[in-house]
Amino acid sequence: MRFSITKIQEDFPQLKGGSEHYLDSQATSLTPRSVIDAQDAYYLKARANTHRAIFKEAALATDLYEDARTKIANFIGAKREEVILTGGATESSNMLVRMLDETPAFWGSGKREIVTSVMEHHASLVPLQQLAKRKGCMLSHIPLSPGSVRLDVKSVEGLISDETAIVSVMLASNVTGTINPISEIAKVAHRHGAFVVVDATAAIGHIPMHVDDLGADALFFSGHKILGPTGVGVLWVRKEMLEKLQPAVFGGHMISEVTKDDATWGDIPDRFEPGTKNIGGVIGLGAAVDYLNAVGLTEIHRHVSALTKSAIEALDALPGVHVVAERDTELNIGDVSFVCDFAHPHDVAEILGRNGVAVRPGHHCALPYHVELGIAATTRVSFYLYNDEDDVRGLVEAVKKVRALFAD
Numbered sequence: 190m191r192f193s194i195t196k197i198q199e200d201f202p203q204l205k206g207g208s209e210h211y212l213d214s215q216a217t218s219l220t221p222r223s224v225i226d227a228q229d230a231y232y233l234k235a236r237a238n239t240h241r242a243i244f245k246e247a248a249l250a251t252d253l254y255e256d257a258r259t260k261i262a263n264f265i266g267a268k269r270e271e272v273i274l275t276g277g278a279t280e281s282s283n284m285l286v287r288m289l290d291e292t293p294a295f296w297g298s299g300k301r302e303i304v305t306s307v308m309e310h311h312a313s314l315v316p317l318q319q320l321a322k323r324k325g326c327m328l329s330h331i332p333l334s335p336g337s338v339r340l341d342v343k344s345v346e347g348l349i350s351d352e353t354a355i356v357s358v359m360l361a362s363n364v365t366g367t368i369n370p371i372s373e374i375a376k377v378a379h380r381h382g383a384f385v386v387v388d389a390t391a392a393i394g395h396i397p398m399h400v401d402d403l404g405a406d407a408l409f410f411s412g413h414k415i416l417g418p419t420g421v422g423v424l425w426v427r428k429e430m431l432e433k434l435q436p437a438v439f440g441g442h443m444i445s446e447v448t449k450d451d452a453t454w455g456d457i458p459d460r461f462e463p464g465t466k467n468i469g470g471v472i473g474l475g476a477a478v479d480y481l482n483a484v485g486l487t488e489i490h491r492h493v494s495a496l497t498k499s500a501i502e503a504l505d506a507l508p509g510v511h512v513v514a515e516r517d518t519e520l521n522i523g524d525v526s527f528v529c530d531f532a533h534p535h536d537v538a539e540i541l542g543r544n545g546v547a548v549r550p551g552h553h554c555a556l557p558y559h560v561e562l563g564i565a566a567t568t569r570v571s572f573y574l575y576n577d578e579d580d581v582r583g584l585v586e587a588v589k590k591v592r593a594l595f596a597d
């Protein structure tokens with residue numbers, strides 16, 4: 190399908206009747222009709238539990254659920270049995286940490302260092318902090334390059350050592366949009382035998398992505414950021430490791446044998462998917478992946494980069510407005526955060542909202558990053574495939590209104 194903004198906009202029902210300029214896709218994306226239809230089709234025609242029954246609807250539900258797993262696996266260049274379907278990125282991140290925690294062999298070598306970055310989202314950072322406390326690990330953070338929104342990748346050589354068990358870095362920032370050189374970091378990590386975890390939540394659906402190219406050993410994301418339903422996410426772990434990890438959540442479907450006193454686990458990935466999952470949500474996520482593939486991630490990134498560039502240039506031209514974003518828009522997934530001399534980010538966002546511009550103020554669950562950048566909060570604009578230059582114009586006009594209100 191050729192990239193046609195008119196056609197794309199027609200596919201998203203909420204663009205008619207919602208905020209005139211939806212610029213909050215990094216918080217959650219809008220949903221195309223095809224994803225809503227795929228979810229509805231499950232509820233209308235295949236409403237049954239998966240894997241546990243052989244009647245017609247149950248077989249259909251299982252097929253749809255497992256087809257979605259295959260689509261998601263292909264989307265990130267993974268094997269289908271490596272893909273664990275979860276409730277979202279936060280659940281994936283916590284589950285992974287728990288799985289590592291519960292696997293004595295992982296800690297057998299005595300490595301007791303965890304390396305992450307100052308840029309991470311709390312969903313990734315906080316579980317690692319808790320893991321470090323439980324295991325008595327030293328937690329260190331890749332810093333920012335001075336005066337920059339980017340990580341100081343040169344510092345990685347000094348931070349990662351033979352004592353490093355885990356290196357966990359996000360693929361792109363959900364605040365400044367900057368894309369991190371994960372494969373470079375992963376090379377250093379692997380030279381020291383460390384396990385590489387990638388939070389792909391902000392980046393996925395914005396740039397083509399392949400787990401092998403990244404050099405990741407585990408990766409996670411949420412479905413709702415890439416046109417999918419809420420309440421569904423993915424945890425991918427490389428097969429060789431996944432087979433060794435202990436499950437962290439227990440219940441039905443995951444077992445091989447159960448006696449009164451003990452249980453053994455089923456195959457991967459079932460072993461990590463106990464209980465009834467968000468079946469309709471997973472099917473919807475499969476449809477979201479179809480949609481993104483049809484439009485093309487390279488095209489999406491090109492389109493979003495152009496809007497990001499326009500927004501940065503337009504905001505730079507406004508007195509008293511300071512952009513806090515990756516300025517090489519090829520390396521930005523579409524986030525433009527900013528601060529204003531004349532108003533607090535919450536006031537900016539409120540007035541923008543009143544003018545039909547949907548944006549988000551705050552620290553965006555990345556408090557340490559804001560501290561490193563020397564700011565308490567930002568107003569974040571985030572673009573996606575359905576935005577256009579009219580959204581940039583709407584944004585700029587609304588920021589001018591905020592200035593007129595506060596600056597005088």
Ligand SMILES: Cc1ncc(COP(=O)(O)O)c(C=O)c1O
Binds near residue numbers: 313359389390554
């Ligand atoms: C980079 C990043 N990681 C993790 C998360 C957590 O995602 P969720 O709230 O869907 O669990 C987010 C959500 O904003 C995010 O931006």
